[in-house]
Amino acid sequence: MSGHVAASGAPVLRADDLWKSFGERDVLRGVSVSLAAHEVVALIGSSGSGKSTLLRCLGLLEPIDDGRIWLGELDISDPRVDGNRVRARLGAVFQSYNLFPHLSVLDNVTLASRVVHRMPRARAEERAHDLLARVGLAEFATAHPDRLSGGQQQRAAIVRAIATDPEVLLLDEITSALDPELVGEVLELVRALAADGTTILMATHEMAFARDVADRVVFLDEGVIVEEGTAASVFAAPQHPRTQAFLSRFSG
Amino acid sequence: MTIHSPSALELERRAFRRGRQRRSVLVAIASSLVFAAIVWASVINTPGWASVQQAFFDPQIALQSLPKIWDGFLINLQVLGISLVTVSAVALLIAVLRTVRGPVFFPLRVLAAAYTDLFRGLPFIIVLYLIGFGVPTIMNTRIPVVVLGVVAVTLTYSSYVAEVLRAGIEAVHPSQRLAARALGLGYVQTLRRVVLPQAVRKVTPPLMNDFISMQKDVGLISILGAIDAIAAARSSASLSYNFTPYVVAGILFILLAIPTIRVTDWYTARLREREQQGSIL
Numbered sequence: 001m002s003g004h005v006a007a008s009g010a011p012v013l014r015a016d017d018l019w020k021s022f023g024e025r026d027v028l029r030g031v032s033v034s035l036a037a038h039e040v041v042a043l044i045g046s047s048g049s050g051k052s053t054l055l056r057c058l059g060l061l062e063p064i065d066d067g068r069i070w071l072g073e074l075d076i077s078d079p080r081v082d083g084n085r086v087r088a089r090l091g092a093v094f095q096s097y098n099l100f101p102h103l104s105v106l107d108n109v110t111l112a113s114r115v116v117h118r119m120p121r122a123r124a125e126e127r128a129h130d131l132l133a134r135v136g137l138a139e140f141a142t143a144h145p146d147r148l149s150g151g152q153q154q155r156a157a158i159v160r161a162i163a164t165d166p167e168v169l170l171l172d173e174i175t176s177a178l179d180p181e182l183v184g185e186v187l188e189l190v191r192a193l194a195a196d197g198t199t200i201l202m203a204t205h206e207m208a209f210a211r212d213v214a215d216r217v218v219f220l221d222e223g224v225i226v227e228e229g230t231a232a233s234v235f236a237a238p239q240h241p242r243t244q245a246f247l248s249r250f251s252g
Numbered sequence: 253m254t255i256h257s258p259s260a261l262e263l264e265r266r267a268f269r270r271g272r273q274r275r276s277v278l279v280a281i282a283s284s285l286v287f288a289a290i291v292w293a294s295v296i297n298t299p300g301w302a303s304v305q306q307a308f309f310d311p312q313i314a315l316q317s318l319p320k321i322w323d324g325f326l327i328n329l330q331v332l333g334i335s336l337v338t339v340s341a342v343a344l345l346i347a348v349l350r351t352v353r354g355p356v357f358f359p360l361r362v363l364a365a366a367y368t369d370l371f372r373g374l375p376f377i378i379v380l381y382l383i384g385f386g387v388p389t390i391m392n393t394r395i396p397v398v399v400l401g402v403v404a405v406t407l408t409y410s411s412y413v414a415e416v417l418r419a420g421i422e423a424v425h426p427s428q429r430l431a432a433r434a435l436g437l438g439y440v441q442t443l444r445r446v447v448l449p450q451a452v453r454k455v456t457p458p459l460m461n462d463f464i465s466m467q468k469d470v471g472l473i474s475i476l477g478a479i480d481a482i483a484a485a486r487s488s489a490s491l492s493y494n495f496t497p498y499v500v501a502g503i504l505f506i507l508l509a510i511p512t513i514r515v516t517d518w519y520t521a522r523l524r525e526r527e528q529q530g531s532i533l
Contacts, residue, residue, distance in 0.1 A: 061434055088436025098431035102449045112435035115445060160435070 091166030151182030324484035343413035420451030
């Protein structure tokens, strides 16, 4: 992990005692989590443990039932806060890319800059071209997303998310929909972003990657954080039986 | 360019396929000839055909009536052109009103729903009478027939087009709205930049269908006293005691519709090709 910018200072994003249910089902049951600047935190746990819901709640893409969320000094769970302005400060990447099929890759990447951040088109495109070149997608700038492979689409989606310099990047199992051979190229990009000091919270099933790149690991089980700690300690010596059971399935 | 030279087996297969192709072409020609012979024997080679031809397809009367019918047709085109703009605007507004959430918009939602129910149920000809004769009567002024026609067409067609657009808006996958919201786009920005462009593409074929329907229905303004293509045909027909002018007017409407139909086919094919976002996930 050489070249990694050290995590430091007051939390950039902090959640306190989050509750969320869908109908009768409690998906988050009092989750508290915090992210320091430049920190990379991996959210692990089996399917249905609440990882995606937690990310969506933190990104104000899903209303919470109880608890508080702070982005810097701002309580973003306060309904008086303008959600659009909060979301504009965050970046999110989804499992199924969700690129806009009617827009070119370039327009996908520049949309938020132009429309939300009111950046002149020329400047937004200049920056987008730079970013696309950095992730090896320069030649696809004018193509529509359907011309790209899954891995390329996901890299484009990541570029779209970081184009506006978000304070936190929320990655929701971004390699789960990819063919195994395409996973690597996406993870390499995330690794590079982490090395650049991007603050990242990622739900992932890629344990080797999480161990390698994450500063901290949070294990979520049935809507509760049962264990968290440095990646090294959690993976080397999990304390909670549920964590042990979960990780043993990956130690192949 | 392939550098592979086909094997003897493949060459034999190709020869077989070519033979099959030749055979099906011959079969098609033969069956067409038989069909033409049957039509000729049962329709054209009958004593009634001459009178049919005389009453509906008299070339001289067609030529005579064409200039007047064409002048009238321009009025239909005028109504169509203006209605295209007004229908698009009104329908879009209604469709959006029907999809907005929030209690503040409840009365607007109900109003929009009532409007589409009412005008999709009401026969167009009744709308024409009510607007075309009713409105000038209560306002006690002369209103150009073109304006009345446009209003009637807009009222009726906006309700259909609004429902088609609404279906398109609802067909855009929720993950697209989610992605737009995650970027910080507001409701209107999401609608305009992400949802509507995709919605319109999804419903282009049914929209074009409504447009073709509208191309024909602008002909109904003749009942308001406009000297449009159909009214011109009617007067020519009654003068010559021959139905050919109606056929002439009909052909003009068909000629108007065909390009729209072809453009629709071409456009949807191109869209499919360019944006084929498979139904994965």
